[in-house]
Amino acid sequence: MATPDYSFQFGKFNYICNNVMLTLCPLVGTDDGIEPVCYSRNVRLAETLIFQPSTLIIHLIALIMTAIMIYHIRSKYTAVGRKEIIMFFYLYMLVTIMDLLLISGIIPTASNLYPYFTGVHLGLISATFWCLLLNGFVGFQFAEDGTPLSLWSIRLSSFVVFAAVTFVSIATFNGMSPFDKKNPIALWIVFFIFNGAALLIYVILQIVLVVNTLDDRWPLGDIIFGIVFFATGQVILYVFSVQICNFAKHYIDGLFFGTIATLLSVMMVYKYWDSITKEDLEFSVGSKQNVWEVKELLGEDEMGGNGGMYGQQHQGHGYGGGPSPAGGPYGQSNYYEERY
Template identity: 30%
Template structure:
């Protein structure tokens, strides 16, 4: 099985040879970040900057735009004084900004030393896991089992996300720097680019968090609020995210070969993920009140 559980080789090959647009690929021995010769797929040409090469300018530009757009969403969220889960949503947006900053250096391939790129990759992967956990927790916050915005609510959201961040980040760093070789032992046993823990954390766990978020929000909107219109935004967000993943994992080599290495699917994955995040924010905004001068003393703050 070429894509057996835990194996990344085909994914890394299809998202770029020397300059893969899948951040986890920076942790494997074939990656130039670790002195390797690449994965054998279509390579991004990029542009020259002095003696260095900027391999993925398109993703860097879109990541920068994503940071600016998210800052606007943070500001808009701050103005929604009465909205349920306002602080929790802001934590999610801050996590997304960190992801996009890391993306500039990990899949944008902004010129860096290999060991520094590995550090950015570890932060990138750890933040993806933690931020999707935060998104899932945002879905749970909507049921107001615990008052949103309180130290208890924020502590649970941030504290649990921090634990996931530290654990995932350590495993990624251990793989990239070969501190113990425990998490990369499959590679050492003649199983190149195979890492069960990282496959679980990077490929499966975020998907589980995302599915749970959509289920929680669907039940909330349809059963608790009795509305249907907000589902348009929720479904749109899911479709936009899925389209981005299709570009990343399926269409990328065809785009790269068709443009002679000018771009690949990573650029479109960044763009559609940004659209998905904006649409999730619009969905959240559509089910919360934002026109009270101060939070009410009791009762629901849903529209």
């Protein structure tokens, strides 16, 4: 049998899987998959072999941190884009759960179900990137946030991406024509080009949004940190995994640091969203008492009409300072932290 070529080639995972253990590596390249040169040692727990134990701990931490971020997003009752961005974090949580089950060996590679779970895992990854991309358009208010048009366009299109990528993955693993597990070019394009393009477009959109609509440039720092974390993780994962594994005596490998970097980049997505959104305090549950106290201090003349101080303070402002296209009966028009 010919020895596989482990040099980097477009459309093949041979080089990558020779360096790091991805969930798809046992299913592509050769009939028996590709095993990395060096990988984290396993441990025996309750008569069960657990692979990548250190990475498993990071996955559990990621689930806890994601749950905390989701809680804080849900608590910002009137923040614009809240329902849209929370879908991204739910998808990331599902990706983490699938990664945990597959990487740790809880679902063994020898199982007949492994290719199908891996297909779902890859489908969820692409759907997560797609959902993030669509969230990048929310700030431009092409459709009013929180409406059925905005929410269901993201949900349905993300499901379509998930279903399409899952089908391509499973068809590739099972060698269904015209897909070939030894030359998985379609899966390679989806995994790197499609997902990478979605992330790149999202970043560009957010930079344009901050530069054109915000006086404050601090959110650019969140974007930059997120890019640095993600890029660093990818380089460690695909380039330096073997060196890290040998240096750490097989206790950890590049997957450990790649998982940490991915979690940090997702946390920066939350930090960025939180920094550019604000609640309308008039309708914030925890601030009602303070709002009424302010009203009691105002004179009757100031309270009446749109010309009064209170009326001027609570008029909707758009991204450029004019009337907001998203203004509604509840005054939820401020998407960005405006400086007065």
